[in-house]
Amino acid sequence: MANDISMxxxxxxxxxxxxxxxxxxxxxxxxKPYLARALVAVDPxxxxxxxxxDNRNLSVLQQHASFFDRNKDGIVYPWETxxxxxxxxxxxxxxxxxxxxxxxxxxYATQPSWIPSLLLSIHIKNIHKGKHGSDTESFDTEGRxxxxxxxxxxSKYALTYGNALxxxxxxxxxxxxxxxxxxxxxxxxxxxxxxxxxIAKDENGLLTREIVRGVFDGSLFEKIERKNKAAKGVLVxx
Numbered sequence: 141m142a143n144d145i146s147m148x149x150x151x152x153x154x155x156x157x158x159x160x161x162x163x164x165x166x167x168x169x170x171x172k173p174y175l176a177r178a179l180v181a182v183d184p185x186x187x188x189x190x191x192x193x194d195n196r197n198l199s200v201l202q203q204h205a206s207f208f209d210r211n212k213d214g215i216v217y218p219w220e221t222x223x224x225x226x227x228x229x230x231x232x233x234x235x236x237x238x239x240x241x242x243x244x245x246x247x248y249a250t251q252p253s254w255i256p257s258l259l260l261s262i263h264i265k266n267i268h269k270g271k272h273g274s275d276t277e278s279f280d281t282e283g284r285x286x287x288x289x290x291x292x293x294x295s296k297y298a299l300t301y302g303n304a305l306x307x308x309x310x311x312x313x314x315x316x317x318x319x320x321x322x323x324x325x326x327x328x329x330x331x332x333x334x335x336x337x338x339i340a341k342d343e344n345g346l347l348t349r350e351i352v353r354g355v356f357d358g359s360l361f362e363k364i365e366r367k368n369k370a371a372k373g374v375l376v377x378x
Contacts, residue, residue, distance in 0.1 A: 160296035160316065166288060173291065176284035181357040183287060183349070190359040198264070200357050201283030205267045207361040216262040218243040227365040229339055238335070245328065246270040273325035274318045278356060285356055294349055304346040307337060339364060 149164065150157045166173045169184035180189025181200050189195070195203055208216045208224035221239035230238065243260040250266040251257055262270070268283035278290040297313040298305050305313070310333050318326050340351045340360065354360030 160292075163291050163295040166291055170287060170291075173287045176280050176286050178282075178284045181285045181290070181353055183290060183353055185350070186353065190354065190357055193357060193359040193362075195357070199268070199283035200285040201271070201279045202264050202267055204356055204358045205262070206264050207358045208262075209264055214264045216243070216264065218260050221262075224361070227368065228361060229364065229368050230335075238331075241331075245272075245324070272328045273322045274314075274329050275325065276313070276317060290353065290356070293352065298349075301346065303349040304342075305352070306346060307341075310337065310347070 149162045163169075166184075170182065170187060177189075178199055179195045179197070182189055193203075196206075198206060205216065206212070208221045210220040210223050218239050221242050222235050225235035225239055226232070240260075243262055246262045246267070247260045248256050249270040250263040251261075252263060252266065268279075268281060271279060271281060271283070276289060276293050278286050278293070280286055293313065294303060294305070296316070297309045299309065300306055314326070314329055314333065317329065336352075336355060337347060340355075341347055342351075351360060354363065
């Protein structure tokens with residue numbers, strides 16, 4: 141197998157394939173890593189997804205978005221996006237403008253008909269239609285979680301610590317993922333990672349693998365909200 145070029149992951153004529161390495165042992169670490177998971181975000185340390193996290197029979201992408209559906213009616217309005225961002229610890233002004241921007245970008249793509257929503261609503265059922273380009277491709281076009289794509293975030297770009305990303309490595313990843321003629325996707329990806337880094341980096345200024353995985357199924361958002369409520373002296377039973 142060592143000399144089987146059909147299994148090669150690096151091409152001598154394409155140096156970038158050697159610079160951005162894949163995890164050759166992933167299939168030994170996780171069962172069927174190339175099978176997209178509809179309900180759970182898995183990796184070798186979490187082969188069954190996030191312990192205690194209720195998927196509510198939603199796709200992983202829907203779980204990610206439904207944190208902002210504050211009343212759980214399947215529709216996210218701008219004021220709910222604002223409330224979700226505030227629950228994550230963002231300031232009033234940042235939450236207001238970011239929330240409006242998110243709903244403007246996603247509202248029409250997720251509508252159940254061709255008629256736009258004057259209230260800029262986002263329909264969780266159709267959130268897969270709002271998937272932007274220039275991303276990690278850890279979500280497929282139907283909203284499933286792609287374990288191999290998620291693993292590649294770290295095998296390709298987490299070169300300093302292996303299972304954590306520095307901000308410079310994130311910038312390198314964003315550049316590597318950028319699609320040509322895709323300014324909206326590039327901007328969306330940049331803003332998503334900047335927001336995540338601002339609220340979830342550890343004391344060493346790193347985004348750990350577990351933190352990033354928790355973003356995809358929304359479990360990280362729930363943990364941050366509980367932590368923020370507890371810090372304010374609010375007893376949480378969630």
